[in-house]
Amino acid sequence: MSAITEGPVLLDVRDGVGHIRLNRPEASNGMNVELLAGLQDAIERCSADAAVRVVLLSGEGPNFCAGGDVKEFASHGEQLPAYIRRATAQLQDAAAALIGLDEPVIASVHGFAAGGGGLGLVCAADFVIAADTARFMSGATRVGMAPDAGASLLLPRLVGIRRAMDIILRSPQLTAQEALEIGLITRVVPEAELAAAAQALADELAAMAPLGLAASKRLIWTGLTAGLREHLDEEARIVTELSGTADSREGLAAVIERRSPKFEGR
Numbered sequence: 001m002s003a004i005t006e007g008p009v010l011l012d013v014r015d016g017v018g019h020i021r022l023n024r025p026e027a028s029n030g031m032n033v034e035l036l037a038g039l040q041d042a043i044e045r046c047s048a049d050a051a052v053r054v055v056l057l058s059g060e061g062p063n064f065c066a067g068g069d070v071k072e073f074a075s076h077g078e079q080l081p082a083y084i085r086r087a088t089a090q091l092q093d094a095a096a097a098l099i100g101l102d103e104p105v106i107a108s109v110h111g112f113a114a115g116g117g118g119l120g121l122v123c124a125a126d127f128v129i130a131a132d133t134a135r136f137m138s139g140a141t142r143v144g145m146a147p148d149a150g151a152s153l154l155l156p157r158l159v160g161i162r163r164a165m166d167i168i169l170r171s172p173q174l175t176a177q178e179a180l181e182i183g184l185i186t187r188v189v190p191e192a193e194l195a196a197a198a199q200a201l202a203d204e205l206a207a208m209a210p211l212g213l214a215a216s217k218r219l220i221w222t223g224l225t226a227g228l229r230e231h232l233d234e235e236a237r238i239v240t241e242l243s244g245t246a247d248s249r250e251g252l253a254a255v256i257e258r259r260s261p262k263f264e265g266r
Helices: 033-048 070-075 077-100 115-124 151-159 161-169 176-181 191-206 210-224 228-243 246-257
Strands: 009-014 017-022 054-059 105-109 112-114 127-131 135-137 187-189
Touching (some): 009 033, 033 077, 054 191, 077 115, 077 228, 105 191, 112 115, 115 135, 127 191, 135 176
């Protein structure tokens, strides 16, 4: 049975659409290893279910996904690299699995889409429908880290190297309209219309020829993601290495304490 009715990720299948919902609203759907394991499970169930023709990914609560769970990350202290190694591998596997699905993937984004969890999943989706109030941000450098989920490869190919460099290094907040203008997302709709617009697109795709959609999606992503697996491995190595630095611990503490970080390059 495909449905997942409790836990940090929910799944139900209706009329050919697999609805995957991140379900840690109290943490802005911040990613930890439990959520990431649930996300992998949901994607695998969609892939194995012949009734699923489209996957619709969304988040419960006020945000799509605000990235990694900084409080949980900070709680690991100097043992953080081991935790990050596991979490990064899970996130990268989930992003690669979304790209590799035969079925089109729609991300329905409201609130914040930040970090590897938020922005990374946006980059891995085939369509992104965003509320006009949505915000997009890389966020990694703000906590002394580097992007993951393949964003350092996919983002430059989606929006161009100059914009990607700005988004990743400076980590500004992008409005939904700004994200649309640079090609990061597909469509912007009023917040009150987001769920209906995403569902309408899912229904449209579910009624189309699945083999033709799958082949077309595969051709596009094959050209875009040449060298993805090797790049993911390098991302994981760098992110794990950075998570052991004093700067990363300072960055996480600053986010939790709502202050500006003081980085020392160590």
